[in-house]
Amino acid sequence: MPEQQEEAVAERLTRELTVEVEQHYQGPLPPPTMLRAFDDAVPGLATQIVEMAAKEQRHRHVWERRALWNDIFTESGGLLLGWGLAIFCAGLAGLLAWHGNNVGAGLMLSVVAGSIVKTIVNGRNMPAPDKAGPGVRTDLEPKRSGSPPKKGRNRSRK
Numbered sequence: 001m002p003e004q005q006e007e008a009v010a011e012r013l014t015r016e017l018t019v020e021v022e023q024h025y026q027g028p029l030p031p032p033t034m035l036r037a038f039d040d041a042v043p044g045l046a047t048q049i050v051e052m053a054a055k056e057q058r059h060r061h062v063w064e065r066r067a068l069w070n071d072i073f074t075e076s077g078g079l080l081l082g083w084g085l086a087i088f089c090a091g092l093a094g095l096l097a098w099h100g101n102n103v104g105a106g107l108m109l110s111v112v113a114g115s116i117v118k119t120i121v122n123g124r125n126m127p128a129p130d131k132a133g134p135g136v137r138t139d140l141e142p143k144r145s146g147s148p149p150k151k152g153r154n155r156s157r158k
Helices: 003-016 033-042 045-098 104-125
Strands: none
Touching: 033 045, 045 104
16 A cells, blocks of 8 residues: 555544543442542532532431331331230220129130230231342342253252
8 A cells, every 4th residue: 555545544544533431430429530520620529529428328327217217116116006905905804804794804805815816826927028128039049040050060959
C-alpha cells in the first residue's frame, strides 16, 4: 500500500475511533476518584453526597428499629392479650361457680380450655413463618436446576 494511502486510512481511523468509558459502583457512595471529579465540577458536592448517604443510613436504621419493635409488639402483644383474656374468663367462671351458676361456669371454662387447646394444636401443625423475606431460600437442600445431573456424579445420598 502506498504511503499516502496508509496516511489517509490512519487519519480516517483516528477520526472515527471513539472510546467510551462506563463506570459502575455499588453501595451508597461512589469511589473517591469519582467524588473528587464531582467536587471539581461543583465545589462542595462530594461533601453533600457523603452527608446524604449518612442521613439515609440513619433514616434506614430508625425504620428498621421501628419494624423490629412492631414485630415484637405484634407477637408478644397478641400472646399476652390471649393469656389475659383466658385468665379473665377463668376468673369469671370461678365467680359464676361461686354464685351457684355451675352451667355458666362450665361453659365459660370449656370455651377457655377449648381455645387454648386449639391454639396449641394449630401452633404445632402450622409451618414456621418465613422471616428471611421473599426470594431467600431457607432450606438446606441445594437448588436444583432444570438440567440433568452431570455424568459421574451421584447427586442423591441414601
